[in-house]
Amino acid sequence: MELTVLYYLIPSLIMFGCGVYGFITRKNLIAILISLELMLNSVDINFVVFNRFLFPGQMEGMFFTLFAIAIAAAETALAIAIIINIFRVVKNVDVENLTKMKY
């Protein structure tokens, strides 16, 4: 069987769908963050795949993914810092309890 571009994009799409599902249904902030990472990862795969199949001689997609990984790392670190701070204040990390700043 020949592996066309579709073969790589479908798993990535399913991964993205899982990320969406998790993002909407999970209550724990960290679980939401995990879903976010899933979505990000699927997008990374897309970049790489398109780079490979559409412009094999160039490296833009790869570098974009590289920088996206770095930014994801930064974002995760900051998000986790915020989550820990929230935990200190309200003693849990459920997104439904975060109503202090709403009013």
Add this chain to the structure above:
Amino acid sequence: MDLSYSIITLLLPLFMFLLLGLFGMKMPKKVAGILGTCAMLVTTVIAYGVALKYFFDPQYMVDGVRQGQMVFNETWLTLGHGLKVDMGIFIDPIAAMMLIVISTISMMVHLYSLGYMHGEKGFQRYYAFLALFTFSMLGLVVATNIFQMFIFFEMVGVSSYLLIGFYYEKNSAVSASKKAFIVTRFADLGFLIGIMLLAYYCGTFDFKTLMSNPGSIVNSAAGVTFLGCSAASWALALIFVGGAGKSAMFPLHIWLPDAMEGPTPVSALIHAATMVVAGVYLVARMFPMYLFTPEVLDLITVTGAVTALYAAVVACAQTDIKRVLAFSTISQIAFMFTALGVARPELHEGVGYMASMFHLFTHAMFKGLLFLCAGAIIHMVHSNEMDAMGNLRKYMPITHITFLIACLAIAGIPPFAGFFSKDEILVAVYQQSTFWGVWMSAVAGLTAFYMFRLYYRIFWWNKPDYSHHTPHDCEWVMTVPLVILALISCVAGFIPFGHFVTWNGGNYDIHIMWEVAAPSIAIAVVGIVVATVLYRKENSLPDRIASSMKGLHRAAYRRFYIDEIYMFVTHKIIFGIICRGISWFDHNIVDGFMNLLARVTNGAAYSIRKLQSGQIQMYVWVYYIGALLLALVTCLLLI
């Protein structure tokens, strides 16, 4: 002195108003008062210089006719169709004469107030308002066009409102100021409509253009008629209504007696000498146009004559001395209006116009004097009521003498100023119609009676208890203005007024017509004698006469129930009947519609507020579905 200096007489009071109004509270009271008075002195000197230059320099005479001078005229607003509103200074005989009157009285009042208002709260504010009033009044008389005049007309109304309500902690003062403002505003509405009509049919606001050929202008507007009168007649009649409101003509006079709630010097300045004659001045200014609408002149005559009699009768029954003077003012202004109304160029060279202006001039002097005297008395006795006074001639000799001079002047006894001007008015009225002549002579007799009733009640009669403190003449800042005005009242009659102010700028020699003058003197003397008999010594005769004519006396004392009629019309009819329907409409239809809108919005908000759950995941879901829908649409379109 060049005529262009006249701009200073406007700008200086305006500057003083801004200075004292903005920074007055930062300076000591005395400094503010003296500053205001000094500025007024400068204004007065310049105004005199300008007026005298205009009257005596032959370069303003062409063929023996004094020409109006346009000193400044700048376009201020352009309204389209060639209609534009200018701002400027126009000096002609009556404007120059008014410059003298206003600056003199204003100067006297400024000086007098230094003593009268001494120690009052808001002294600086008072001087700021006086300066504002002076500015507005001077701007009014030198207006180049009717719109500028209207603007300053409103400004004097505002300053009058501010000054009547000067003691704003007193309820009566507040309601009096509101009454004055609303009634004159109501009349000014007529004025404004008149201006619009005039501008619509004539295409200009400018006095000089209007006066250069009034006949053709009036005839051009004569084609359009409404209720049997031409548009020009309506316009001029409405303008007269505006003037009548400001000049307190019957039935728009109701605000003037109440305006006496203001400080007495203000009554002298605004409600006796200057602002209330603005209506007369307005009609005089437009006089060449009025000549072409004789029916409006007849209206003016009748209004003036009725008001004169009404006010004179009411003045006989009042006990508050300022009210007596207020009704006397109304009566005297009515004299001026009557004189204007009967003036015709073909009758005795338009003597009525000259007489009206002459009376305006002399009346300003002696009525200002009367009010300042009344102020001095009130200052000493601390009451407006006649019953608190009596025998004051022994305590306040200077006030007594000056008051007596003013009374003789207003009663029309030669050689005091009032005789000459009133005589000219009677001459003019007799020329027009004997009926109104007799009528006005009777009013003149009543004038003498009520003025001397006032005089005797204040200075003779009995002696009430002054033990708590003895009245005496006031300090010099208050007596000097009295003396100056008394001197003017003595000699003003000998001014050859006809050489300065006539309807067309030409010369007119005043000569006493003894067949008119002698009976009027006799009537005045009779009035004085009756007053002397009744009021010289305390006795019960006046009360007995009053009780024998109980109905008339009470009606006169209650001012013939005019105020009650107004109250009935406004409260019972307008507020009670007409407004009830409007109120129902407002509450049920207008508010109902608004309530409906609110209810619909409220209901909608209740039903969709669940969307605003505050749960981020819900928001993400909605956002995501929206994005998907967009993506779907794009797919279907592209693929």
Add this chain to the structure above:
Amino acid sequence: MNLIGNSIVYCVIAVAIIVFSVLSVTSRKILRAATYLLFTLFATAALYFQLGYEFLGAVQLAVYAGGILVLFVFSILLTTKPGDNAERLVSKKRKLGLTAAVAGVAVCGYALVSFFAENAASLSSAMIDVDMERIGQALMGTEKFEYLLPFEAISVLLLACIIGGVTVARKR
């Protein structure tokens, strides 16, 4: 032979990605979810290797699996007690999530399939080697298609993030 080997590797990777993704969002134990995420990330790295991006795969392993996952585990241990289970999902919420996920997959899948159905064959994965020298040149160069500026920007971002993280999470 190569083709068959490739296909087998691909199948393993695809199944791993799908299964572990689903597991990581449905597992009720948060620590397990993190572990399944780790496996997903490993599978992704393997995908990169298979596509010939060895450097990218290495970065994925080092940064994601090695760095971020450790952060996750730390924070999970800090914020939840070990035995904690997430509550059962409310069915309404689950329905919403499922709708969104399925709708998304359906729309995108439809777009992909309908677009690539005929012209996918024309795209072949020509295996051109991406050697480290070229990557290094591109990362450190300033010409067109070279990335020194973003590289430096990322380094500043990471610094800012470190400082921000310390400031936010610090005990007051």
